[in-house]
Amino acid sequence: MDLTELLDVGEAHRAAQKATRVHCCTSTGCRAASAMEVFKNLKTAVQDAGLEAEVEVVGVGCMGFCGRGPLVQIDPQQALYEEVKPEEATSIIDTLQGGTTPALKGDLQHPFFARQVKIVRQHSGKVDPESIEDYISVGGYRSLYKAIYEMSPGEVVDEIIASGIRGRGGGGYPTGLKWATVAKMPGDQKYVICNGDEGDPGAFMDRSVLESDPHLVLEGMAIAGYAIGANHGFIYVRAEYPLAIQRLQKAIQQAKKYGLLGSQIFDSPFDFKVDIRIGAGAFVCGEETALIQSIQGGRGNPIPRPPYPAQSGLWQCPTLINNVETLANISTIIREGGAWYASIGTDKSKGTKIFALTGKIRNNGLIEVPMGITLREIVEEMGGGVPDGEVKAVQTGGPSGGCIPASLLDTPVDYDSLVAIGSMMGSGGMVVMDQDTNMVEVAQFYMEFCRGETCGKCVPCRTGTVQLYALLTKLLKRQATQADLAKLESLCHMVQETSLCGLGISAPNPILSTLRYFNEEYQELLQPPAYLNGKVGHGQVTVSQ
Amino acid sequence: MQAVTKTTQATPKPAKSDHPSGDRRFKTLDMTMKRHQYKPDALIEVLHKAQESFGFLEEDVLTYIARGLKLPLSKVYGTATFYHLFSLKPNGAHTCVVCLGTACYVKGSNKVSAALEEELGIKLGETTADGKISLMAARCIGACGIAPAVVFDGTVAGKQEPEMALAKVKDWELE
Numbered sequence: 001m002d003l004t005e006l007l008d009v010g011e012a013h014r015a016a017q018k019a020t021r022v023h024c025c026t027s028t029g030c031r032a033a034s035a036m037e038v039f040k041n042l043k044t045a046v047q048d049a050g051l052e053a054e055v056e057v058v059g060v061g062c063m064g065f066c067g068r069g070p071l072v073q074i075d076p077q078q079a080l081y082e083e084v085k086p087e088e089a090t091s092i093i094d095t096l097q098g099g100t101t102p103a104l105k106g107d108l109q110h111p112f113f114a115r116q117v118k119i120v121r122q123h124s125g126k127v128d129p130e131s132i133e134d135y136i137s138v139g140g141y142r143s144l145y146k147a148i149y150e151m152s153p154g155e156v157v158d159e160i161i162a163s164g165i166r167g168r169g170g171g172g173y174p175t176g177l178k179w180a181t182v183a184k185m186p187g188d189q190k191y192v193i194c195n196g197d198e199g200d201p202g203a204f205m206d207r208s209v210l211e212s213d214p215h216l217v218l219e220g221m222a223i224a225g226y227a228i229g230a231n232h233g234f235i236y237v238r239a240e241y242p243l244a245i246q247r248l249q250k251a252i253q254q255a256k257k258y259g260l261l262g263s264q265i266f267d268s269p270f271d272f273k274v275d276i277r278i279g280a281g282a283f284v285c286g287e288e289t290a291l292i293q294s295i296q297g298g299r300g301n302p303i304p305r306p307p308y309p310a311q312s313g314l315w316q317c318p319t320l321i322n323n324v325e326t327l328a329n330i331s332t333i334i335r336e337g338g339a340w341y342a343s344i345g346t347d348k349s350k351g352t353k354i355f356a357l358t359g360k361i362r363n364n365g366l367i368e369v370p371m372g373i374t375l376r377e378i379v380e381e382m383g384g385g386v387p388d389g390e391v392k393a394v395q396t397g398g399p400s401g402g403c404i405p406a407s408l409l410d411t412p413v414d415y416d417s418l419v420a421i422g423s424m425m426g427s428g429g430m431v432v433m434d435q436d437t438n439m440v441e442v443a444q445f446y447m448e449f450c451r452g453e454t455c456g457k458c459v460p461c462r463t464g465t466v467q468l469y470a471l472l473t474k475l476l477k478r479q480a481t482q483a484d485l486a487k488l489e490s491l492c493h494m495v496q497e498t499s500l501c502g503l504g505i506s507a508p509n510p511i512l513s514t515l516r517y518f519n520e521e522y523q524e525l526l527q528p529p530a531y532l533n534g535k536v537g538h539g540q541v542t543v544s545q
Numbered sequence: 546m547q548a549v550t551k552t553t554q555a556t557p558k559p560a561k562s563d564h565p566s567g568d569r570r571f572k573t574l575d576m577t578m579k580r581h582q583y584k585p586d587a588l589i590e591v592l593h594k595a596q597e598s599f600g601f602l603e604e605d606v607l608t609y610i611a612r613g614l615k616l617p618l619s620k621v622y623g624t625a626t627f628y629h630l631f632s633l634k635p636n637g638a639h640t641c642v643v644c645l646g647t648a649c650y651v652k653g654s655n656k657v658s659a660a661l662e663e664e665l666g667i668k669l670g671e672t673t674a675d676g677k678i679s680l681m682a683a684r685c686i687g688a689c690g691i692a693p694a695v696v697f698d699g700t701v702a703g704k705q706e707p708e709m710a711l712a713k714v715k716d717w718e719l720e
Contacts, residue, residue, distance in 0.1 A: 029690045032701035066690025201646030201685035239593070239630050240686050280589060280628030283684060297588035298620070299627040358648035358689040365690050395647065429689075431647045445650055449684065455627075 001259040001266060003145055006136060009258070013133040018056040020096060022046070023073040023125060026059040027211045028243055029204075030069035034086055038070045041089030049093055058134075061212020063125035065112065067364025072103075073125065080106035111381040112363045117344065119352050120328040121368045124212040129247050132254035135215040141260050143334040147223045148268050151334075156227035157183055160330070162338030164350035169195055169286070169323035170397065170426040171502075172349075172415035178320060181310040182228040185318035190230035192221050193314065193321045195291060196237040196244070199283035200398025201449065203429030205354040206324040208366055210237065210244035213328070214251035218274060220327035222261060223334060225272040228320050233274045236291055239281060248276055283399075283453035287501045288313075288321045290455065301457045302501035323427070325354060345371035349414035359395075359431035360386050369413070376409040379432055389434040393517070397426025399446045399453075400506030402513025403439060422513040424506070439518040440525060444472040446510040454503060461504030464495035468511065475525045485522060489515060564609060570598040571609060578613045585614045588624055592631055601632045637672040637679035639717045641710070642696040646685030654693035658682065660707035664714060678717055 024039045042057045063071045068082040072092060081092060081103040091101035108114075118124075127134040135141070147156050161176030182190060194217060198206040210217060221233045237245050252274055255261040263271040277295050284290045285300040292314050294300040313319025329351060333341045342350050349371040355378065358364055362384030369378065375394055385391065393403040402423035404411065411417050415425050433442065451465040471488045474480045492508035492515075499505045515522060564571035577594040581587030591614065595606050602625050611621040625631045643649075643658040658669060661680055665673055672679040688694040691703025695710050702713075 028701060029688055029703070032688055032691055032694065032703040066688075069691065198687065199684065201650075202648045202689055203685070204687035204689055207687040240683065277589070278593060279630075280593065281630035281684075282628050294589065295586075297584075297586040297590075297624070299624050356648075356689055358692060359651040364692075398647070429647065431651055431689075433651055437651060445647070453684070 003149075003266075006141060006145065006266075009133060010137040010139070013137040017137075018054050020055045020077070021075045022055060022057045022093070023060045023063075023075065024057060025061070025063050025069060025071045025125065027062040027066075027208060028241075029062065029066035030071060031243075033069045033083075035070035037086040038072065038084050038089055041086050042072070042093065045090040045093040048090070049097065051093065051096065055093070055096060058128050059130070060126060061124045061129045062121075062208040062366060064116075064121070064366040064368075065106070065363065066366065067358075068104075068106070071106070071125075075126075078108060080108050082106045110363075112365070112367065112384070115373075115377070115382055116368050117352050117370045118368050119332050119341075119344075120209060120216070120325055120354060121212070121366070122332070123216065124208070127213065129212050129214055130250055132215060132251065132258060132260075135213070139335070140215055140331075141219055143331040144219050144222050144226075144260065145266055147226050147334055148266055148270055153183060153227045153229060156223060156334065159334060159338040160227070163329075163333045163341035164338070164345075165326065165329055165333065165341065166349065166415060167323055168325035168329075168353065168427070170200075170400065170424060172425060175322065175326055178310060178322070179224065179227055181308075182230075182318050182320045185311060187318055189232075189315075189317045190228055191314045191317055191319045192224045192228070192230045192233040193288075193291065193295070193309075193319060194221055194233065194235040194324055194327055195286065195288070195321055196235055196241075196324045197279050197286040197291060198238060198241075198324070198427060199286045199453075200400070200427050200429050202358055202395070202398060202431045203356050203427045205356055205366060205428045207238075207241045207244050209324050209328050209354075210241065211247055214244075214248045215255065216328045216331055217324055218248075218251055218255055218261065220322075220330035221274060222265065222272045223330050224320055224322065224327065226270055228318075230320065231271045231273070233272065234277050234295055234314070235274060236277045236279060236285070236295060238279045245276060245278060252276070282455070283449075284455045284501070284503050287503060290501065291321070292319065299455070301455050302503075304500060325428075346412065346414045348416055353413070353425070353428060355413075355428045355430045357383050357430050357432070360389070360434040360437075361432040362387050371414045372412045374410050374412050375404065378413065378430065379409060383432065386432065386434045389436070391432060392435050392437060393433045393439065395423075395431040395433065395442070395510075396429065397424040397506075397509070398429045399449050400424060400502065400509055401426045401429075402509045403433070403442065403517065404513070405517040408517075422509070422516055424509070439514040439521050440472065440476060443511045443514045444469065444476060447472055447507070450503065450507040454507075458498075458500040458504060460495045460498040461500065461507065464491060464499070464504065465507055467491060468495065468508065472511070475522065478525055480526060482526060485526065573598050574606075574609065574613070578610075583614055585616050588614060588616065588621065589628075592621075592625055592628075596631055601635045603633070634672075635676070638677050639698055640679045640681060640696075641698075641714060642681045642683050642686075643669070643710075644683045644686045644688065644692070644694045644696070646683070646689060646692075648689035649685075649693040652692040654705075657693055657695060657705055657707050657710050660711055661714060664711055677720075678714065 072081040088103040165175045166172040282300045285294045290300040290302040309319040354368045391406045447469040451469045454461045456462045611618040669682040695705045
C-alpha cells in the first residue's frame with residue numbers, strides 16, 4: 001500500500017457514506033443500558049421508513065456522557081439524544097422527516113461538551129471502531145506514512161520531545177526523553193509495550209479509547225516502533241475489558257490486511273507487528289516491571305529499578321512502555337507538529353488529559369480537557385456539581401492519589417500542582433464525594449484495595465498495608481487512641497519510603513491526604529477519655545467491616 | 546507403512562488428546578500450547594484457555610500444562626494463584642460480580658453487596674452450597690459512569706439498587 005492507495009481507500013469510503021449518519025454508542029457503558037437494542041431498532045426503523053438510500057446507522061465508540069446512556073447522535077443535524085429507550089428508536093428516525101420524538105434531547109452547548117478539547121477522543125463517537133476504512137477516511141494512518149517517508153527516526157523522537165508530552169499513566173515522565181533513551185540503546189531487538197492495564201478503580205479512559213478508536217493506538221505504537229527501532233509491540237489489556245480486546249483483535253487483523261501492520265509497512269523496509277496480551281486481574285501489573293514479568297508468563301512481581309525497562313526490559317531487551325492515552329496522542333503530534341501540541345496546556349504540562357468524572361456528580365462521564373483547567377471548572381461547570389448537597393472532596397489518582405478538599409478546588413489540574421497538594425494526576429480517575437462520604441472510610445476502602453492487591457514481594461508493602469488497614473479499622477470501631485493515630489502516620493511514611501514499587505510507595509497517599517485535610521474526622525473517632533465514661537457525643541459513623 | 550495405517554484406524558476419534566482421560570478439552574490446550582510453540586512465556590495465555598474450557602483450574606490441568614510447557618508445577622501453581630481471574634475451585638452455575646470500585650463504592654455498592662450476602666447466606670468470593678450461585682467482587686469494571694454496577698453472568702447492569710440485584714438473584718434461586 002502506498003499513499004495514493006491509502007487516500008483512495010479513505011475517499012472511496014467517504015463517497016460510500018450516506019448523507020445522514022445516525023451514531024449510536026455501542027461501548028460498555030451504553031451497552032449495559034440496552035444500547036444494542038436501540039442500535040437494532042434504529043436500523044429496523046430506517047428500513048421501515050424506506051430511508052436506506054440516505055440514512056445509515058453506525059455503531060460508534062464512546063461519546064463521553066456515559067451516565068446518560070444510551071446516546072444517539074445524528075450527523076450532520078448535530079442532534080443528541082440521551083437515555084434513549086429501545087422503543088424511541090422509530091420516533092428518532094421520524095424526526096429526519098419532520099416528526100417529533102419523546103426522547104430526551106441533550107444540549108451539545110453545555111459546558112460538559114463545549115469546554116472539551118479533543119485530541120485523543122477526536123474520532124471517538126464519530127467513527128465505527130470496527131471499521132478501518134472509517135478510520136482511514138478521517139485521515140488515519142497518514143501520520144504513520146509521514147513518519148516513515150518524510151521523517152527520520154531521530155526527527156520523530158525530536159518532534160515528541162518538542163511536544164512536551166508527559167506519560168499519561170500517572171507518573172508524568174517526559175515521553176520524548178523515554179523514547180530518546182530507548183532509541184539510543186544498542187541492540188537489534190527492541191520492543192514497544194502499550195500499557196492498557198488500567199487498574200485504578202474509578203478510571204475508564206483507556207477502556208474507552210481502546211473501544212472507541214483502537215486504530216489510533218495501533219498507529220501510535222507503530223510510529224513509536226519506527227522511532228526507537230522496534231519491530232514488535234505488545235498491548236497489555238485487562239481481562240475485565242472484553243469488548244476492548246475484541247475490537248483490538250479485529251483492528252489488528254484489518255491493519256495487517258491493508259499492510260499497515262506486519263512486514264514492510266507502506267512497502268518500506270519497516271516491519272512492525274502487534275500482539276495482544278490479556279491480563280488476569282492483578283492491579284500491580286500496571287507497574288512497568290511487573291507488567292513485563294506478566295507478559296513473560298510469570299507472576300506479576302515488580303523488580304528493582306535500575307536497570308529501567310528502557311535499558312533491559314522484555315526478555316532483557318530495551319523496551320519502551322507507554323500508556324494507552326500517551327500513544328493515542330502520537331498520531332496527532334506527528335500530523336500537527338510538536339510545537340502545535342506544546343501550545344496547549346500549561347508551562348510544564350502540555351496537551352490535554354482525559355478524566356473519568358464519576359461519583360456524586362450530575363454529569364457522569366469522560367471529558368478531555370486542556371491541562372491547567374481548574375478542578376472547580378471541571379466539577380462545577382462541566383460536571384454540574386453534586387446533585388443534592390455540596391462537594392466535600394475530589395479524589396484523583398485512584399489508590400495512589402489523594403483526596404482534595406473543596407477548599408482547594410481552584411487548583412489547576414497539572415502534574416505538579418496536584419503533587420504539591422498531596423494527590424497526583426494518576427491515570428485520570430476523578431471521583432467526586434459529597435457530605436455523606438466519611439473520609440476515614442474512604443481511606444480504609446483504598447487501604448483494603450492495596451492490602452488485597454499488594455504482590456507480597458517486599459515486606460513494607462505486604463505487611464504495611466495490612467497494619468495500616470488494621471489501624472484504620474480500629475479507628476472506625478472507635479477503639480483507637482492518639483498513639484494509634486501517631487503510629488498510623490509514621491507507618492505511612494515508612495511504607496512510602498521503603499517499598500519497592502509504585503504500589504507501595506503511593507499506597508499511603510489516601511491516608512496522608514485525608515489526615516492532612518480532614519484531620520477532624522480522625523480526631524472525632526478517637527476514643528473518649530476514660531473519665532467521661534464514654535459520654536461524649538459523636539457524629540454518625542457506620543463501620544462497614 | 547502398514548503399521549501406521551493400522552494405528553490411525555485403531556483411534557477413531559482424531560480429536561482425542563494425549564491426556565489419559567481422553568477429555569477433548571485437553572486437545573484445546575494442546576492446540577493453544579502448540580500455537581505458542583510450547584514456550585514457557587505463553588503460560589498465562591494457556592491458563593486463560595484452560596480456565597475458559599474447564600471453568601476452573603484443577604490440579605490435573607495444572608500438571609498437564611506444566612508438562613506441556615516444561616515448567617515446574619510450582620511455577621504454574623504460583624502464577625495461577627497470583628492472578629485473581631484464575632480460580633482453583635469450581636464456580637457456581639451463575640455468577641454475580643459486584644463492582645467495588647471507588648465510583649460504585651461512593652454510590653453505595655457496599656449496600657448492594659451486603660444485601661446479596663444476606664440473601665444468599667455467603668460472603669463475597671464464595672459459592673452457595675448447592676453450587677448454583679457464585680458471588681464475587683470486582684475491583685473496577687470500568688463502568689463508572691453507570692455506578693453502582695453489577696455483572697450478572699457476564700452482562701453488565703448499571704445503576705443497581707439492592708432490590709434490583711436481589712430480584713435478579715432470586716430468579717436464579719427459583720430455577
